[in-house]
Amino acid sequence: MSPEHVKEMEVLRTSIQMVDADILRLLEERMGYVLRVGEIKNEYNAPIYVPEVEKKKIETLSARCAYPGLVETIWPVIMCYARSVE
Numbered sequence: 001m002s003p004e005h006v007k008e009m010e011v012l013r014t015s016i017q018m019v020d021a022d023i024l025r026l027l028e029e030r031m032g033y034v035l036r037v038g039e040i041k042n043e044y045n046a047p048i049y050v051p052e053v054e055k056k057k058i059e060t061l062s063a064r065c066a067y068p069g070l071v072e073t074i075w076p077v078i079m080c081y082a083r084s085v086e
Contacts (some may be wrong), residue, residue: 010080017022027078030078030079030082031082031085032081034085034086035085035086037086038085038086041086048083048086049083054079057075057079058071058075058076061075
């Protein structure tokens with residue numbers, strides 16, 4: 001690899017680390033909201049798992065995503081974890 005490419009890779013990796021930190025912060029923020037939703041659902045004995053809501057969320061996000069399959073791969077894991085938090 002040329003020295004220019006090595007430097008570019010370092011810059012790109014630093015940028016990826018910053019985005020990863022943002023993603024983590026946002027996921028933790030999301031889980032805070034999920035926790036509150038779970039408390040409200042528990043108060044009203046509402047079901048934690050509502051497949052129609054999750055399906056609609058994946059469809060909506062997928063339509064906005066530039067990378068085919070990304071949402072369908074990642075969001076089910078996020079929502080599964082969220083159900084465990086709720």
